[in-house]
Amino acid sequence: MTSGIDVQGPDGEAAHVPPRLLALTGDQSTGGPPDLDDAASFARDLHHGLSEVLLGAPGAVTAAVVAVLSGSHLLIEDVPGVGKTVLARALAIALGTDLSRVQGHPDLLPSDITGVTVFSPDTGAWEFRPGPVFAHVVLLDEMNRTPPRTQSALLEAMEEQQVSVDGESWPLPRPHLVIGTQNPVGQLGTYPLAESQLDRFGLSTSIGYPSAEIETRLVLHNGGRYALDALKPVGDPARWQQTIDATAAVHVATPVAEYAVALVRATRSSGSVRLGASPRAAISLLRSAQAYAVLSGRTYATPQDVQAVAVACLAHRLIADGGPADGPTVVQDAVATTPVPLT
Ligand SMILES: Nc1ncnc2c1ncn2[C@@H]1O[C@H](COP(=O)(O)OP(=O)(O)OP(=O)(O)O)[C@@H](O)[C@H]1O
Numbered sequence: 601m602t603s604g605i606d607v608q609g610p611d612g613e614a615a616h617v618p619p620r621l622l623a624l625t626g627d628q629s630t631g632g633p634p635d636l637d638d639a640a641s642f643a644r645d646l647h648h649g650l651s652e653v654l655l656g657a658p659g660a661v662t663a664a665v666v667a668v669l670s671g672s673h674l675l676i677e678d679v680p681g682v683g684k685t686v687l688a689r690a691l692a693i694a695l696g697t698d699l700s701r702v703q704g705h706p707d708l709l710p711s712d713i714t715g716v717t718v719f720s721p722d723t724g725a726w727e728f729r730p731g732p733v734f735a736h737v738v739l740l741d742e743m744n745r746t747p748p749r750t751q752s753a754l755l756e757a758m759e760e761q762q763v764s765v766d767g768e769s770w771p772l773p774r775p776h777l778v779i780g781t782q783n784p785v786g787q788l789g790t791y792p793l794a795e796s797q798l799d800r801f802g803l804s805t806s807i808g809y810p811s812a813e814i815e816t817r818l819v820l821h822n823g824g825r826y827a828l829d830a831l832k833p834v835g836d837p838a839r840w841q842q843t844i845d846a847t848a849a850v851h852v853a854t855p856v857a858e859y860a861v862a863l864v865r866a867t868r869s870s871g872s873v874r875l876g877a878s879p880r881a882a883i884s885l886l887r888s889a890q891a892y893a894v895l896s897g898r899t900y901a902t903p904q905d906v907q908a909v910a911v912a913c914l915a916h917r918l919i920a921d922g923g924p925a926d927g928p929t930v931v932q933d934a935v936a937t938t939p940v941p942l943t
């Protein structure tokens with residue numbers, strides 16, 4: 601175990617990178633050619649493992665796998681007790697890493713998430729103490745209970761994979777998956793997430809209530825805890841990063857890209873939205889379609905892959921006239937009215 605390294609900040613000041621941070625920020629990519637077969641088997645194993653733990657919620661499991669493969673972040677919006685935390689814990693276990701958890705509350709400060717710079721009498725230097733965001737898998741539970749100032753501390757982390765504290769920037773571990781959960785918007789004591797924050801989540805999903813049959817299985821089998829205890833890692837962060845690289849290399853024909861863009865543009869011209877999906881959303885839509893292709897065992901993306909992820913990718917980013925619940929309808933309308941190429 602090393603004792604970390606000393607670095608110089610932008611103004612020449614000394615700072616110390618602790619070993620935990622150093623270990624996490626190492627380059628995880630292989631540099632070799634992406635192996636799509638390996639990516640597909642990683643995706644399948646991950647999907648299988650998560651489905652064994654989170655029962656009766658195939659949409660949420662697929663959204664989680666797509667987020668992992670596309671290297672993006674996942675928002676889970678649902679009522680208490682439906683398995684949000686269990687899904688996050690299962691993801692961390694399956695990805696061979698720890699879950700770093702932050703509980704949202706009104707007094708949470710930005711530094712409670714990002715970390716602080718403190719003076720170390722031992723080294724005589726200012727030392728950065730990384731906050732809980734410095735982990736491969738971060739669960740931000742009940743994000744919308746934190747005030748906007750703290751929510752915005754996450755913006756840079758989620759988009760730029762780094763954190764700036766006291767004028768210095770610190771790289772986050774790669775891959776980096778933020779799982780944000782929020783209670784249905786409008787509940788007492790919640791601060792709605794800003795559009796810019798929502799746009800940084802690659803996908804949004806909900807879990808929903810299980811069927812009576814599954815709920816009976818849960819109550820008979822200790823709430824499904826055994827399945828979580830039995831879950832084995834399907835890989836580690838290095839293999840996860842290789843999978844992200846391989847997913848990015850999935851072939852996208854120009855008409856498929858044009859189709860994704862047409863869908864995004866259709867949300868902008870919809871008569872029932874005040875804000876349509878952004879170019880960031882278009883990029884994310886295509887990356888998610890590539891991930892869906894990998895999960896389906898293909899080396900190229902199709903318009904159907906784009907359709908399969910469209911609602912999870914786009915609905916949460918729209919401001920629909922009828923409120924957030926109308927987002928999925930706007931996206932479904934866009935899918936229904938946009939001509940499909942290559943058919
Ligand atoms: N679909 C499901 N599959 C497996 N387990 C489930 C499912 N729904 C609920 N559970 C079980 O219900 C319990 C509560 O789940 P969990 O703590 O993940 O809920 P939560 O959505 O995070 O709730 P909160 O919003 O209060 O944090 C756990 O024991 C979990 O295993």
Ligand SMILES: [Mg+2]
Pocket residue numbers: 684685686741
């Ligand atoms: Mg929970």
